[in-house]
Amino acid sequence: MVVFVGGVGVAGFGTLPEFPFGFGLSYTRFEYSNLQLNESELSIEQELEVTVDVTNVGVRAGDEVVQLYASRPSAHAPRRLCGFGRLSLAAGQTLRLVMRVSGRDLANYDVAAKDFRLRAESCTLIVGRHAHDCALIADGRNGQRGLS
Numbered sequence: 001m002v003v004f005v006g007g008v009g010v011a012g013f014g015t016l017p018e019f020p021f022g023f024g025l026s027y028t029r030f031e032y033s034n035l036q037l038n039e040s041e042l043s044i045e046q047e048l049e050v051t052v053d054v055t056n057v058g059v060r061a062g063d064e065v066v067q068l069y070a071s072r073p074s075a076h077a078p079r080r081l082c083g084f085g086r087l088s089l090a091a092g093q094t095l096r097l098v099m100r101v102s103g104r105d106l107a108n109y110d111v112a113a114k115d116f117r118l119r120a121e122s123c124t125l126i127v128g129r130h131a132h133d134c135a136l137i138a139d140g141r142n143g144q145r146g147l148s
Contacts, residue, residue, distance in 0.1 A: 044104055048106075
């Protein structure tokens with residue numbers, strides 16, 4: 001028997017759910033741009049500020065829930081939800097969303113140390129509409145500053 005918790009089991013077996021975590025429907029369309037991080041390195045005591053511009057490119061007003069995921073090469077889960085924000089936009093309107101993430105939000109529990117620790121490795125930050133969307137990626141490539 002396989003138990004799927006938070007998409008981890010699904011991703012681990014190479015299958016995709018019909019509706020990924022965070023999936024929602026809208027009567028309009030949104031585009032994301034201008035992903036920025038205020039830091040390129042983070043300690044467990046620090047806070048990271050992630051900003052993204054969201055534009056309603058449809059003809060109707062609508063709400064959008066922007067989701068921020070973190071991905072590390074050594075993590076047991078392919079992506080971890082570490083922030084989100086909801087915006088209400090009129091047709092054609094652009095708003096800037098600011099999400100704050102603490103170093104502790106990106107840390108893993110170290111059983112031996114009995115405390116949370118940030119691993120000394122790079123972290124890819126992904127902004128999207130749901131767990132399987134990659135609207136914008138900050139990983140140090142394509143001019144986007146990543147997080148280490």
